[in-house]
Amino acid sequence: MLAVANFGSDAKFRRWSILEIISVLPSHFALQSGNSGYPGFIVEAARSAAEDWESQDKEATEETTKIEAAAIPTLLEIVEAELYGDTSFDIGPETNMAMVGSKVRVLDSETTNRIANNDIDKENEKNIAEIGTLVRDADVEILMRIDDLLRTHFAIFGFTGVGKSNLLSTIVAKIFASTQEPIKLVFFDLMSEYTGLLVDQLLSDEVDGRLLTIGRNTLPEGTFKYINGLRGAPKNTEATTQFLRYTLLPKALQGKRSKMERAFLDFIKSEKVRYFNESKSITVYDLFFTNEVVTWAKERQEARRQNRLGLTKEALRESRIRTDYRKVHFSPDLAKQIREKLEKLLEQQQYAEFREDGDFANHISKLEELERSTAEHLAASTTLPDIIADLNDKTRHSLWIIQSHSPDDLREFSHNLGSELYESRRLSGVIDPSVSFIFDEADEFIRSGGTGSYENSAKIAETIARRGRKFGIGLGIATQRIRYLDTNIMSQPHTYFISKLPRATDRTAVSEAFGFGDEILNQTFKFGKGQWLLVSHDATGLEAVPLPVKTEDANERVASFLDLKYGR
Ligand SMILES: Nc1ncnc2c1ncn2[C@@H]1O[C@H](COP(=O)(O)OP(=O)(O)O)[C@@H](O)[C@H]1O
Ligand SMILES: [Mg+2]
DSSP: OEEEEBTTOOSSOEEEEEEEEEEEEEEEGGGTTTTOSOHHHHHHHHHHHHHHHHHTSSSOOSTTEEEEEEEEEEEEEEEEOGGGTOOOEEEEEOOSOBOTTOOEEEOOHHHHHHHHTTTOOTTTOSSEEEEEEETTEEEEEEEEEHHHHHHTOEEEEOOTTSSHHHHHHHHHHHHHHHOSSOEEEEEEOTTSOHHHHTHHHHTOTTEEEEEEEESTTSSOHHHHHHHHTOTTOOOHHHHHHHHHHHSOOOHHHHTTHHHHHHHHHHHHHTTOEEEEOGGGTOBHHHHHHSSSSOOOSSOSOGGGHHHHHHHHHHHHHTTOOOSOGGGOBOOHHHHHHHHHHHHHHHHSGGGHHHHHHTTTHHHHHHHHHHHHHTTSOOTTEEOHHHHHHHHHOSSSEEEEEEEESOHHHHHHHHHHHHHHHHHHHHHHTOOOSEEEEEEESGGGTSBTTOOTHHHHHHHHHHHHHHHGGGGTEEEEEEESOGGGBOHHHHTOOSEEEEOOOOSHHHHHHHHHHHTOOHHHHHGGGGOOTTEEEEEESSSSSSTTOOEEEEOOOHHHHHHHHHHHHHOO
C-alpha cells in the first residue's frame, strides 16, 4: 500500500491518501504504441528494448525504461499530527484528493496491518478469525468477522484446481477454532470429498461432526449394514475399507491412506456416519397435500381437485389424527390404516372415475412402501426433525456433510432441509445460532433456468440469499462456472474470494456483478493455488477494497492431524 499527501493537509495535520497497488509492470518508451505501426520499426524497437532490460538489470541508466505501478483508492487516509513531534497517527475516511505529482511513501507491514483490518477491534470483538495473510507480505494477517462472513453470504470463484474446496476446508477449521459461540455448517458435498478434507473437524471433540448419507445406495453395502447394525454386516475394518474406497482424497493426502483409514475407523465407530431415513421424515401433509413425495397419477385434472380433496379428507378422518398433519409421521399401522380406507373408498360408486383413472395409485404404492420401511429398525437413522433440532441447538458447533449417490436427491434434500429450517426459524422467531448452507460445485445447485430438482435447490438458495439473514441463515457457494449461476443469487453475497478465471465470460460476470474494473481482476492471472482476491462489504476491516490474500493449505492441516493422532 502507498500513502500520498492529499489536499486536506494544513498547518496542524498532515493527511495522506491511502492507495492499494493492483499491478506492477515494466514499460519501455520504445514500445509505448504496442505492436501497431511500421513493422520494421517495431521489430527494431523491440530488439533495443530487450537489450535495455538486460543491460539495465540493476539500475536504469537511461530514461527509457520504467516500472509502472497502478493503484486504486482505498478511500482512507492517514492523519499525522506532525507538528507536535508525535509519531502516532490515525486512520480515517479520506477527506480530500491525493496531490497529483507528489511523492508516494510505501507503507510498512505494521501500518498495512492497521489499514487492512481498520474496522476490526481484535482485542475486544468476539468471533474474529484470521483467514490468511497478504500475498505480498506474510506479516499482514487478514481478519474476518465470522458472523458477517456467514450471515451475509460468501462466494468462492476460480477455475478447477485453484483450491476452492481446500479453502472451504480452511474456512471451516478457522471458524471452529476461533469462536466459542456455536456455529452450524452444512455442506452439500456432490463429490464426496469433504469427509477426507475435514476429517480432523469430524473427529474433533469441539464439534458435532456428522456425515449424512441420502439414499440407500450412497454408502457401500457393507458400510451401510455396519452403521445400521443390520444382519450380515461385515467387521468394522471391512466396513471402513469400503467407506474409504468411496471417498475422494486429495492427491497430497494419498500418501496418508493408512492413517486416514484409522481415522475413518474411529469415525464410523463413533456413530457419526448417519443415514437419512426419508420414510421417518415424511408427514401426512407431505404425502397428501404437496407434490414433494408423490404426484397425482393423472395430470390435467384441475377440475377434479375438489373431489379429490374430499376423498383424501374422508380417508384420513378414520385415523382420528388430532394434531396438524404437518406434524404427523407415518408408523406401519398408520400407513396401513390409511391405505385400506383409501382402497375401500375407491370402490364406492361416487369415486369410480378416480378408480378407473388410477388417480390414487401413486399414493397407495407409497403407503405400501411406508408400511414396510417405517417398520425397519436402522441404528444410524436420522430424520429431518433431528437435523433441524441440531441446527437450532445453542450449545455446540455442528458440521453436517451431506452426500448422495444421486445429485437429484441431494438437490431435493437441500430444498427440503432449507425450507424446513427456514420455516422453523421464521415461525418461532429464532435467529441464532448462525447456520451456513455451503454449496460446492454451486452451478449444480443454483443454475439459472434449471428445471426439476435444479429448480428446487435454486429456490431454497435464493430464499436463503434474500431472506435468510434475518434468521441467521447464510449461503456459501463455490464454483468455476459463474456464468451458469442464477444472477439473482450471484449478486447477493457480501464477501467473495476470487482466483483465476480463464474464461472471459466468467470474468465479465464477476466484474458486472461487483462493479470491478478489468485491471482489478487481471492480477488473479498470476495467482497460484491458495491465492485469492478477497473483497467484502462487512466481514473484513476494509470495506469493498480487494485484498490479495494467501490461505493455508488444508491438506497440511489434515496431514499433521493424522500424524499427531496416529503417529508418524
Ligand atoms: N492454499 C493452498 N496452498 C497450497 N496448495 C493448495 C492450496 N489450495 C489448494 N492447493 C492444492 O491444489 C489442489 C486442488 O485444490 P482443490 O481445493 O481441490 O481445488 P478446486 O476445488 O478449486 O478444484 C489441492 O489438492 C492442493 O494440492
Ligand atoms: Mg473443488
